[in-house]
């Protein structure tokens with residue numbers, strides 16, 4: 001893919017293939033840049049929608065963030081262009097789609113698989129934090145898999161879309177840290193909390209604070225009402241890592257560096273970023 005930022009793209013540069021999915025503001029298609037034959041995902045967003053929800057500025061800011069992030073576990077945004085009605089985002093193509101679908105298909109992941117994903121996620125977030133970017137909206141729907149099964153963080157929050165998804169979905173609070181649900185100030189450590197939630201969900205197939213109502217989930221998060229079901233069998237080290245991340249006090253949570261050094265990660269994770 002030509003990454004010359006001065007290059008002006010237009011729809012004529014691409015052959016459009018099958019739709020990959022539909023979000024609130026538009027659709028995503030697999031596409032190929034005609035000249036290089038490079039396969040990408042083209043996200044088409046209708047300006048009318050952006051204006052309606054007043055998020056044009058937010059989208060621009062998020063695009064500027066994502067275009068600057070270059071990490072093997074972060075979905076690349078190569079560029080964007082627009083016409084009178086639409087904004088087009090030229091995205092890295094994640095051939096294996098949503099991690100969420102994979103998780104639902106399998107029920108839960110093995111410890112090795114889960115540790116591999118947690119390590120990739122931690123490395124990507126460490127990179128973001130170094131660049132002073134907090135993701136704040138990590139959840140399985142925002143994680144994609146490439147053709148080699150490598151995890152990619154997608155969707156840098158331009159997601160009023162994903163916020164509105166959250167409000168209409170059951171269990172919307174599931175990934176939020178106590179300081180978020182309590183509306184206290186928050187910092188980088190909210191992403192560390194979310195790694196704990198995802199680690200639990202990868203291993204058990206459900207989020208730890210799931211409840212009948214949003215209010216009950218809210219209470220469970222506030223009280224860190226954490227328990228581990230007897231099945232599937234999960235190792236003591238994995239539970240230790242989860243407990244060290246789901247600490248109510250954000251300063252007590254394991255740092256990203258310490259996650260990478262944790263015995264469960266060391267024992268189980270194959271490093272997907274080696275040699276890249």
Ligand code: AMP
Nearest residue numbers: 020021022023028041091092093094098
């Ligand atoms: P979104 O509008 O970002 O929610 O995307 C809608 C759906 O399109 C997602 O749920 C994914 O299944 C799919 N999708 C989005 N971006 C990509 C991508 N870069 N590669 C492959 N599939 C994608």
